[in-house]
Amino acid sequence: MxxxxxxxxxxxxxxxxxxxxxxxxxxxxxxxxxxxxxxxxxxxxxxxxxxxxxxxxxxxxxxxxxxxxxxxxxxxxxxxxxxxxxxxxxxxxxxxxxxxxxxxxxSNFREGDCIFESIRASSTDNFPDESIENTLEPSDQVDMRPSYWSSEGRSNPDASETLTYSLLSKLCVINEIIIQPFEAYFQPGNPIYSARTVRFRMGHSRLALETSTVIESQVATGDNYEWTYVSPEFCMLQENTLQSFKLPRPALCIGGILQIELLGRVQVQEMDGLYYICVCHVEALGHPLTPHLDVDFVDGGQEKILRWQQPQTPHSFRWYALRERIRHLRPILGNLLGRVESDSDEEPQDVI
Missing domain, CATH: 1.20.1280 (Monooxygenase)
Incomplete structure (x- = not known):
């Protein structure tokens, strides 16, 4: 045979x-x-x-x-x-x-912060001084002033808050979230307004423009989002440190929206007896999958179409490198713009 x-x-x-x-x-x-x-x-x-x-x-x-x-x-x-x-x-x-x-x-892409911009917070105590935008600053002080987001005060310690961000791409792999609670060094006893636990959601908006800050800022609830990933709850320490919340496995965010749920409150403000949550910095560590992969949403997200473009040259990733450089310069530009504004005698104008 x-x-x-x-x-x-x-x-x-x-x-x-x-x-x-x-x-x-x-x-x-x-x-x-x-x-x-x-x-x-x-x-x-x-x-x-x-x-x-x-x-x-x-x-x-x-x-x-x-x-x-x-x-x-x-x-x-x-x-x-x-x-x-x-x-x-x-x-x-x-x-x-x-x-x-x-x-x-x-693929072993260089891991970095995938947050592109803030969208909205469920509540803000003093806007714009304590807005969610401050959580994108790497330091808890900008121009010799404290930089942080603060929720409104609540009498119920179980009241939760959310911080919502758009990511660099509609398709991102997220490995861990970094959160730093804020220590109010200007208050008696230097209280730290951390949350009790934290949970993360990733997905997309059902609105026509998924990452439009103007539209998203008008959304009062989370009903306009569809979450394709929800993490387990993590305990948050009442410490003024960069706290790492490593996901059980890398999560694929489909839609470019990250929402941080801050569940429960632990610190009362002495002057009014209400519970607050304050955060000075947030990062989402991972990498975007673009430029060759993207996702389209049809009929309010009922259909999610994975779009792929054949890679042609290694130069296709230049856009991402340029975007990263701009993001690394943002804190410096923010400090410079802050100093210019503080030196100006003109009244600040609302930015829409």
Whole structure:
């Protein structure tokens, strides 16, 4: 018997059902790529059964919220077409895009702060002096003045607050959140107005403009958001330090919105006997997946379309590097603008 005659196809021997049970056990995307390269029949089997997407969804359950896949150069989504040829091309596209998505999530990009701008706080005690915008400053003092956000006072220590931010991209991988409670060094006893616990939500807005500060500032509740990731609760220490809240696993934010829930209050202000929460700094450490991956929301977010553009040159990441440089300069620019404003005799004007 020749070697050709005894060469058997693994898939033919086990059958499709048993083969699927074996392939599902693969937990490394690299192994799935290797399996696809064994033969045409193996590659076809992997693509037809959507193993690439299912592996991504197991590793990052948020991915199951994505309904369609589309290439930027194509107008055809991954919905089943009217012919078997169109359907197969759709499956191939989906396989390719989810392989790239998983690679982008796992790539060792330089980790940095992914917060782009603040959107709104559930309440603010003295606006704009104690606004959420202050939490983007790296220091608790700017121009010799305290820099922090403060909630309104509450008599109920269980009252919660939220801080909502937009991220650098609609698709970001977040590993941990950094929060520094504020120590009121100008009050007797230097009280620290921390929260009791903290929880994080990530998702998108149901409004037409997901990251429009003007629109989001008019939203009074969280009903206009859809959260695709919600973290467990973490205990917050009543300390004036940068406290790290490491997520149980990296989370994929689909929609570019991060909301920090500050649950419970621990510190009473002596002058009015009310509970407050104050935060001087917030960071969301991770990396954005753009420029080659994006997500579109249709019908108020009922459909979430993953959009992929074929990488062409390494220069495609220049936009991100430039944006990072601008973000690193923001504290310096803020200090300079603050000094200019304080030296001016003109009345400050509201910025819309």
């Amino acid at each position: 020749s070697a050709t005659e005894i060469c058997l196809d693994f898939l033919e021997c086990l059958g499709p059902d048993t083969s699927s049970s074996v392939f599902v056990l693969l937990d490394d995307p690299a192994d799935l790529v290797r399996v696809s390269a064994v033969s045409r029949s193996w590659r076809k089997f992997v693509i037809a059964n959507g193993f690439s997407k299912s592996l991504c969804s197991r590793m990052f359950p948020e991915i199951s919220n994505l309904t369609h896949v589309v290439e930027a150069s194509s107008t055809v989504t991954s919905e089943a077409g009217s012919s078997s040829c169109a359907e197969w091309k759709s499956l191939e596209r989906e396989h390719k895009v989810y392989c790239y998505l998983r690679h982008s999530i796992a």
